[in-house]
Amino acid sequence: MSGPHILRLALQLERPAFRLRADVQLPGTGITVVFGQSGSGKTSLLRCVAGLDRPDQAHIAVHGQVWQDDKQGVFLAPWQRPVGYVFQEASLFPHLDVRANLHYGLRRAKDADPAALHEAIALLGIGNLLARDVAALSGGERQRVAIAAALALRPGLLLLDEPLAALDAPRRQEIMPWLERLRDQVRIPMLYVTHSVDEVARLADHLLVLSQGQVQASGPVSQVLAGLQPPIALGEDMAAIFSATVQARDPRWQLMQVQFGDASLWIKDGGQPLGTAVRLRLWARDISLARSRASDTSIQNLLPATVAALLPDAHPSQVLVQLQCGGQGLWARITARAAQALELQVGSAVWAQIKSAALVG
């Protein structure tokens, strides 16, 4: 279960071609990814939390401090909110060098702590960039500096608005490890807006899904993705994303065993020490079902599971089967004919045959 809720967000934004309505409570630790397609309102949501846009009706409270309450006429100006914001692009001052950019906020924040800046520089690995001009930085370096500048102020909440969207694929890959370090080492809650399924998979502890200005789902990522009300597909296929622990290692075959609940899988050895928590992603297309445990098959990851729900899929020939396995919700996509042949119904005991499982992040 997540920590105490710290972000209470109830807002309403009406514009000529757009409308946003949200009423959620978000947790005080970890990264909450706000996911949606363009036009879903995710950036507007973030900007409203920061105070950069003003919704028509809102109640925004962070760590018990009310930042905005239109019923009581409270509105904390954006520069007074203890928030850090990383913009998608143009995230640094072009007329200052890196060092000056990093010091800009420190000179203005009331409770500035230079130690925080040093920590941020070390965390994002930008120590060698300090004397550079902004124009001389690569896209990834620029975003790292921007994140450091925001972190240096020890904000109560860090907001990231699609920080990787303006980067090309190589730069995104380059910066991803730094974001994962951020997730692992920084105790500040973060709201991370993206439309990338990959970023959800790699970074999200909690997931807020927006579509056309409405909240579709909100909660821990594994629950949201496994959930039925409604079933959330972030990409082309359903996937289950959840945590597991490295349990054992088979050096002869370069495999390692990861455990979740009472279930375990053998996957490619990623080198993580025993006991480390890792994230797994299992695509619905990679899971097939059988009534009995197969013996002479190349698929070695065979897990007992229970059918929790049967859903029609996009094409009438397919069905989506929601499974409970090792305390997690998984998805399997099979043909409708197979479902009938196996006489699957809610509660049926099956064997989940997991052809491929991969770590994310």
Added chain:
Amino acid sequence: MSVLLSPDDLRSVALTLELAALSTAVLLALTLPLAWWLAHTRSQWRTPIAALAALPLVLPPTVLGFYLLLFWGPDGWGGQLTQWLGLGRLPFTFAGLVLGSVIYSLPFALQPLLHAFEQIGRRPLELAAMLRASPTDAFFSVALPLARPGILTAAVLSFAHTVGEFGMVLMLGGNIDGQTRVVSTQIYGHVEAQEYGQAHALAALMVAFSFAVLLYLQWSRAAKARGAP
């Protein structure tokens, strides 16, 4: 054999430079906040005020000078106001010329500034707000530095425009030595009195000066583009 540039002429040069410098300073102080407001406001007053500020562009300077003479004279509201405030009257004074120059050169200062602020856009200011800078702080620490080329252009244009001012000074000045005797009317007077040598000398001096200023501007712009600090 008279010296080509008489003390009278040289004083008029000094006065012109003083007039241009003071007018430019006043103009920048006025137009910086105005341009800022115009660039960011969503008020319905934006359009009429922007049009009003552009009006001196289409007014013949002689017309402007004439109506200022009447407006600031004893019969006009402006003159009655200045007298009531104990400021005397503005025609025939250096102060009157400064004020007239400010009106006359307003669009030349406003347009480059407005353009510069619009070019900056909202992002740097939002960034400043997210780094704990109040709007006033952001104006001085972010907007002004980023607008520096535009500010320089506005200053140079206003200065040059004021140096070249003629019709308005002719109407409003009274040609008082040390107060309102500027280079443009001096040159005109020399031509009228058929003192062509002196007219040529003064004109040449002003052209050389203006050219030197523009040359310096171009050089510094090129140096900046090359990446010199």
Added chain:
Amino acid sequence: MNFTSLFFSHRTLWALAALWMLGMHGAGSAAEVQVAVAANFSAPMQKIAAAFESQTGHRVRTAVGSSGKLATQIKAGAPFDVFLSADSQTPLTLEADGLSVAGSRFTYATGRLALWSRQADLVDAQGAVLRKGNFSYLAIADPRLAPYGAAALEVLKSLGLWPSLQARIVQADSVGQSYQFIASGNAELGFVAWAQVQAPPQTGSVWLVPANLHAPLRQDAVLLQKGKSNPAAQAFLPFLKSPQAQAIILSYGYAIDP
């Protein structure tokens, strides 16, 4: 016969054309004279031009300006036939440059200087207000550019008032602008041409400056080279000396050479 064919028949057209040409030229073949006239004389010039046109049938076009400006334009080749200056110096320079016809120069009017204020009680009939000094600005035309300005300066110097009043002098670029400074009240009083406050008569107070306080304001006219073979130009200058023209000139407050 319908109206249209009457209107457009060839004979009618020719008749109309002949009438039109007659009307345009009057008695004899009519020409046009271009007159450059000093600003202070522009009002009487209008009346004189009208009289000249109705008497001779020639047409008059006037260009008004300061004597200095007009002279400069003439030197640069402006197409004037006749030049009516506000002084006697400027036509001399044109003669020296060979731009005017020798022997054609004569004084067509003599001007008088006036000290005028639009305030009814400021200027007394002896001009003592200049000594009293109860004013902020005194307007004169630029002495370099306008003979009336030079005359005003002479008056101030001969009265010994120049040093004390110098700081309060505003210089207009012409006697017309001097008038404007005074009429708008920006200068409480100033020196203008007597003719300017005579016709039409102005309100306020005025001092007709005694002619012995300054060199005579002789206004000379010359025939320019361009007008040498222009019948209208040749007729205009003698017309200026005619009783008809002289009456007009006198009525505007100028004096005539006997």
